[in-house]
Amino acid sequence: MTALRLTPVKHTALGFGAEGSGSEWHRPESGFRVGQVIDDRYQIVELLWRGATAHVCRVRHHILGRFFALKTLRAEWGRNPELVERLLREARALASLNHPNIISVVDSGWLPSGEPYFVMEYAEGVSLDRWLQAGPIDADLALEVAIGICDALEAAHRLGIVHRDLKPENIWVDRRGGACSVKVLDFGLAQVSGQRRLTHPSTTQGTPEYMSPEQASGVPADARSDLYSLGVLSYEMLCGRLPFDADSYVGLAHQHRYAPVPPFRRWLPAESTAFRLETVVLRCLEKAQEPRFSSAAQLGQALARLRARSETLKLLPAVVRLARSPLPAVQSSSAPPGLRRLSYARLLCWVLVGAFLGGLIYGLLSY
DSSP states (O other): OOOOOOOSSOOOOTTSOOTTOSGGGGSGGGSOOTTOEETTTEEEEEEEEEOSSEEEEEEEETTTOOEEEEEEEOGGGTTOHHHHHHHHHHHHHHHHOOOTTBOOEEEEEEOTTSOEEEEEEOOOSEEHHHHHTTOOOOHHHHHHHHHHHHHHHHHHHHTTEEOOOOOGGGEEEEOGGGOOEEEEOOOTTOEETTSOOSSOTTSOOSOGGGOOHHHHTTOOOOHHHHHHHHHHHHHHHHHSSOSOOOSSHHHHHHHHHHSOOOOGGGTSOTTOGGGGGHHHHHHHTOSSSTTSOSSHHHHHHHHHHHHHHHHHHHHHHHHHHHHHSOOOOOOOTTSOGGGTTOOHHHHHHHHHHHHHHHHHHHHHHHO
């Protein structure tokens, strides 16, 4: 049985119609209406996402003609000091992160009704959550997504920002043109180093299915907590299901803290290419923080090595075919009789094959 999302509101990533986007959006108390213009430049086009305390709409800039995403608090929460401060902190955190794998903030302001808002780039593509509905993802593609998320985390952690809520709904993937572009969204629960905590230190923050053991215990999260959540995401991408499944928050928290992670072989056939990522994923999912990767940079290096090996393995059949292909003989009067008709080109190909295999074996043994 696939694990249920226990969060009361699913945070659908930017670009899709969201839950609750019906008539309530047009009621006067919502503070918005389609066609309304904010600050004389942002015209509301549609609702993208409605959460428990905030919502995001697609807007069109009057002068530039471009689409953006505008996030603000729902009207009933617009006077809540903690939520106002959290939204402003999210805007500042995103504004400080200039990275291609993190959604960027371009503007901010206050609505006439008093709620703060900020404007983000409008991301194209689909949410990782939508992809996972179809089952496991190809190992090479899952690796590219994990590398994109890891790069985003490295940039955030460098500035002392811990996301604390990585999950498929907060990951946006665009594969137009054959490339794989990844964006990390929703820093609403992010903790910035040096800032006063908005909740009690023992308060649990995050989404239960992707929460690290220390978060489930009420211990403050650090950068390694995000790496655990990335491990859960990677496990789900490769195996098509979450590592832990329970029908209550207490059950999930207990499993994150104490239950062993099921090996890939429980869910995947023996010929699956996902097994080459298992060691890295399981290291991310260590219960204690110390055995995990020490930083997103270290995890990124491990993922980059996996990608390099994968690309190298793809080249091996072509190199072997080239080495076996018939080539014209090369005469050499100065060579020994047994080598006079040896193809120098073929010899070179076999030297390359040997170097390739030697490097591959060395890389596997040195990991």
